Amino acid sequence: MTTQGEIMELERRFWQSMVDMDVDAAAALxxxxxxxxxxxxxxRFGPAExxxxxxxxxxxxxxxxxxxxxVIFPLPDVAIASYKARQSFTMGxxxxxxxxxxxxxxxxxxxxxxACAHTETSAQQDPPGGD
Numbered sequence: 001m002t003t004q005g006e007i008m009e010l011e012r013r014f015w016q017s018m019v020d021m022d023v024d025a026a027a028a029l030x031x032x033x034x035x036x037x038x039x040x041x042x043x044r045f046g047p048a049e050x051x052x053x054x055x056x057x058x059x060x061x062x063x064x065x066x067x068x069x070x071v072i073f074p075l076p077d078v079a080i081a082s083y084k085a086r087q088s089f090t091m092g093x094x095x096x097x098x099x100x101x102x103x104x105x106x107x108x109x110x111x112x113x114x115a116c117a118h119t120e121t122s123a124q125q126d127p128p129g130g131d
Contacts, residue, residue, distance in 0.1 A: 002113070004071040007079045007106055010113055011066065014104075015085070018061045023051045031107060031116035038120040059091040077108040084123075099123040 010029060017025040027047035035044050045053065068084040082103045089096055105117040 002079065007071045007081050008069050010106065011081055011104060014115065015064045019063065023054045026054065027051050029115055031114040034116050036118040039122060059089055061087055061089045063088045079106040081106065
């Protein structure tokens with residue numbers, strides 16, 4: 001039986017592949033049909049399209065830290081990981097840090113866990129005067 005720790009290790013492996021710019025390692029963790037939703041919209045892609053996206057543009061993740069990790073298994077071959085991520089990255093030659101809340105749906109196919117859906121939501125700052 002797969003554990004929360006094993007699924008979160010897959011998450012960390014994917015994040016580390018982004019830091020290392022190892023697009024082949026990241027693509028190997030993706031299902032043939034994947035989808036992501038975030039502030040820039042909804043994207044559908046497979047491993048080859050992911051590689052092209054990862055190599056385009058100038059944004060690069062330089063470090064990350066995951067916390068508040070929770071994984072549920074609605075079915076034996078489906079895992080949904082949720083966590084808080086603090087990421088540092090460069091974009092346009094400038095360093096940035098951002099906190100986000102993420103979920104990834106993993107499916108087991110042919111004995112391998114593959115990411116097929118990912119969402120990312122930026123942490124919101126409390127409004128001035130808010131509790």
